[in-house]
Amino acid sequence: MADNTDMKARIQADLDKAKTEGKLRSERIREILKDAVSQAVGELKEGTGELRLLVKDAIGTVVDVVKDQGTDAKDKIQASIEGAVDGVSDARRTAIAQIEGQVDELQAKIDAEQSQIEEDVDIVLTDIQETAQEVPSEVNTAVSQAVDAVRNSPEASLLRQRYAQLRAQLEILRANLNAEGSGEDAMKYDNIKQYLDKAKAWYDRAYQKGTQIDAETSDDYLTQQKSDFEQKMSDAGQAAAQRERQIKLRLRELLVSLGNLISDKPASK
16 A cells, blocks of 8 residues: 655645745646646556555645635635646656657667668678679679579568568557647647657658559559558648647557558458
């Protein structure tokens, strides 16, 4: 069982100070609750299930202070609830930011390894071609053709495409994660828009016009899926730019659409 004594003492002290200074107004109460709850939630052990008790204690501390203030009590209690909700959201967003920082670091390492793999393979293939120049011309020609076949093989192209698809999916998941937070502030929508822009860049890399992969995915089903995804991507981007409240629904639809596209086959009926 969590001991919320320190949090309640902090809230009580801040409320007493505000009351002494004649500043015990709803907005100040909201700020006090937000700061105290945010700090307390950040110190909770993950999975303890004690969040409800923490918020209850925080709001209860305010109720004890303002319960005798008549009509003003309702507004101040409502402000305490709003502050507590903001505090929970603020703490969770901080945690999300920390996790995303770790993900970005790992992703940078993965990208570096991916680039190194491609570079190493290219070096090996180049060495093979250079070595083949020392053998008879007919053998040299055969080796060069084999190297070109490996470089341009469907397997190599498919590997690069799958990687780009997964990166696009990751950015859309990040956009969904940010959308799940409470609040409608500008920073939230700006973050979502940035993730969607990154997803679009990776999508474009996965389906570059005129490439072998693009030609191989030009059947009617995949053409329709690509068109559907591109439309949903556009809708989600516009919703984020305009800060619409329906952004969560649009992002979920976008994620499903990308899943259908990556499956490369019609869903079973």
